[in-house]
Amino acid sequence: MTNPENETPVFEMADHHWQSLGKSGAGHKHRYGHGAVVSGPFGQGGAARLAARGALRIGSGLVSIVCRADAVAEHAAQLNAIMVKPYADDAGFQDHLSAIKPQAICIGPNFGLSSASKTLLGQALTLGVPMCIDADAITLLSHTSNPLPEISNRQSVMTPHEGELRRFIPKAFEETSCRVTLAQRAAEKAGCVVLFKGPDTVIAGPDHAPVIVSSAPFQHSSWLATAGSGDVLAGFITGLLARGFDAFDAACIAANLHFRCAEAFGPGLIAEDLPEMLPKLLR
Structure with a gap:
């Protein structure tokens, strides 16, 4: 199946995708990976908690929120199965993140744009x-x-x-409005998979031909226009990466399930509802 406008293939969930999301009765939690979600500053941790819930629901065996020490109470009051892993000060962030041995890291949801946040991101990128x-x-x-x-x-x-x-590849936006081309340019610059959000989500990678994950088949996808929806999507991707999924597959599957969760819940959807639809879909 192709997109009629630009002949980019449209991703559809196949039997092997659904099968890959299952778990073996012989497995244990460590087999399914440890996802770490880096939280923003005190009072701004809701986005990290949404991502962490998404990662846990999609099957990551362990999920931790990594936060500054002053944010522990905020997170601990609202989490049970998700662990809270505080670091004492920014100087110890990289060592702390490395020591908890995550198989995947989510960073960015309400992370902050300060110089301190930029330093922490730089440390995470080198791991x-x-x-x-x-x-x-x-x-x-x-x-x-x-x-x-x-x-x-x-x-x-x-x-x-x-x-x-636009901020990441400003010159490309001066040259084209084609979303597929823009996603490809971004993937080449970043050196990784890029999921360009939208009603037709474009997924491109430096080593993959792009695909589209379309919202068209899903009646209630417009309800994803709500605060925190993207944080949950980031959590879905992180959970799949922690489980060992290829990054391109993780992005495609997560985007498709994100739309399906909206359809399963229907009107009135808020971000907290999205992870809770996964059990129904996976059954």
């Missing part, structure tokens, strides 16, 4: 762990002064909406 790079992290990577290190693991996914992508 060589697959990452979901979202929201504020994309904006920080777009800064041309004091550029950050390159993304060190190509099995990573960047998840921009249009405004974030």
Whole structure:
């Protein structure tokens, strides 16, 4: 099946995709990976909690929120199965993140745009762990002064909406309005998979031909226009990366399930509802 406008293939969930989401009765939690979600400052941790819930629901065996020490109470009051892993000060962030041995890291949801946040992002980028790079992290990577290190693991996914992508590849927007071309340009620059959000979500990678994950088959996808929806999508991707999914497959499956969750819940959807639709879909 192709998109009639530009002949880009449309991704559809096949039997093997559904089968890959299952778990073996012989498995244990460590087999399904540890996803770490880096939280923003005190009072701004809701986005990280939404992402963490998404990662846990999609099957990551362990999920932790990594936060500053002053945010522990905020997170602990609202989490049970998700662990809280505080670091004492910014100087110890990289060692702390490395020590908890995540198989995937999510960074960016309400992370902040301060110079301190930029330093922490730079440290995370050098760890060589697959990452979901979202929201504020994309904006920080777009800064041309004091550029950050390159993304060190190509099995990573960047998840921009249009405004974030404009900041990341501004010259490309002067040359084209084709969303597929823009996603490809971003993937080449980032050196990883790019999921360009929209009603027709475009997924491109430096080593993959682009595909579209379309909202058209899903009646209630417009209800995804709600605060925190993208944070949950980042969590879905992070959970799949932690489980060992290829980054391109993780982005495609997560985007499709995101639309399906909206359809399963229907009107009135808020971000907290999205992870809770996954059990129904997976059954």
